[in-house]
Amino acid sequence: MTVVPETMMAIGWDAPGGPDVLRSETVAVPRPGPGQVLVKVAYAGVNRPDVIQRQGFYPPPADASPLPGLEISGHVVAMGEGVLVPFVGQQVCALVAGGGYAEYCIAEAAQCFDAGDLALDEAAAIPETLFTVWHNVFERGMVAGGETILVHGGTSGIGSMAILLGKLFGVRVIVTCGGTEKCAQALAIGAAHAIDYKTTDFVEEVKRITGGNGVEMVLDMVAGDYVARNLKCLADDGRHVTIAVQGGVRAEINMAEVMRRRLTLTGSTLRPRSKAFKAALADEIRETVWPIIAGGELRPVMDQSFALTEAGAAHARMEQGTHIGKIVLKVG
Template sequence: MDLPDVMTAILVSQPGGPEVLVPAERPVPRPGAGELLIRVAAAGVNRPDVLQRRGVYPPPPGASDIPGLEVAGEVVAAGQGATHLIGSRVCALVAGGGYAEYALAPVGTCLPVPQSLDLAAAAALPETLFTVWINLFERGFATEGEWALIHGGTSGIGTMAIALCGLFGVKAIVTCGSDEKCEVARRLGAAAAINYGKQDFVAEALALTGGKGVNVVLDMVGGDYIPRNLSALAEDGRHVSIATQRGVSAEVSFLDVMRRRLTLTGSTLRPRSLAFKTLVAEELRANVWPFVESGQLRPVMDRTFPLRDAAAAHARMEAGDHVGKIVLVTA
């Protein structure tokens, strides 16, 4: 297949607000061994993209400076060991480069897109799916019959967490910023939804669990939420941090941690090794992808924007009104 020499990509012209995202021409990358070149049909928009745009979350060494951590499209070229995938439809977790007409992806972090799933929806899967699987189910050990408290219930992460909890028998309690979002979360399958502007989520979580507390917390808030989250945990509970929107510091009583045998953990995904991400992709293929293929698992979609309107997509994410995933499309 003849490939163009240049493509349109979205660059961060300087750290700042959404307006610093500008379309520009870049050379079309060429795949090396174990890499796929994907003609991008769609790219997911995620909170780390916003942080990169602001200048506080730079790409890891060797990654593209083009934002974008997940894509879906057709494989149009491949390096050694991956040529058998040319012509197939895939979605992929990438360390950068997604906001472009073409993107490179390691073969190990790609998953096949079934014909029943459109590519915009496929692009909304990898980042949230990897993140929730790693943190809620691997680090947080959420298991059937347990209670999970999930903040940001109608975000991309939150809606994916609700879906996976439903599939694996975990009872999800989520927090949201309005009664309307709480109603959406309940319709999506949350066991309960708490309006954090009107209700004390600690008291509500304890009441819902008969005073015992939740077994795991998935937290993207940080700051003063941390001690409150711990108060909502049951004995032997697990607290998993994945973001720090309200700050990176908190004061907690480690006497309480010891007495109730709590576990505090967390992770970031982007800097992890390709070997680790490949292992997670294999786990997802075995344990979760059958639900995608059967149609039982679909991402909650908010809005799509043309690639050139990436600034508008970021503005919508930062406004906080979205429910589910925001996606850029190239067509």
């Protein structure tokens, strides 16, 4: 029987700030409630929302851990009331609402996936980007095989997952990247085209690549003044899906163009969504994508692994923007 300690090491901060504010602390090990499991964390994924939370701009939901960390891998060590699967001892990865930067983390049983033979660093790098891309590209964006999409940040965790899923489901993915090296990496991952936004007008390049037809969907992580440019990349009846606002929260667009060309503008954030929504999304992913992962046909693009105590260095790397794929923290 696994003995769960009373306290654990976790990563927190005294006040919002740069990567240097992250420091280790000793906190109580949480106890799983109904429908929850306690996972002894092996690895935790590092995501842009973690950085924004550390900066003081993305507070956790009221019922979530105040600690950062939205995806984990490890072994189940305790089960809450009503949980049958996953069971104690099972190797899992999970989407969590917070608390991943710690030795133990609570996960909703419905948001856990059997990690099977996956390497645990790779398992921790999957849930957040998989949930985000599946929901925003294939559900909100209604993308179907044979269509072409534009994804900004092609070598990010989200961008690389969009490329990988696009390849699996017959979607042609055009990406933007900063620099020739990142463009080469995106092409190696499987992008159909990679546009260096530092030297090329991506609007004109998308027009050239698509023969003037435009793309069926744009996955936008920039917002701000990119929105009006993105709309110029869309074909008639195109869909524009925003999942981050790194370029600013305000955009000025021509609504007559939206009407005339029947464009759809939407977006979402994953963390505040209800447990019921995330459970339903997890069920769909289990049916559609997880068998492909279990069969070894999809693996995340991995960048670098840092020790949990080096979380500040991991955040610094993400903020530098030089990473290719996913950054993870080694916990256990």
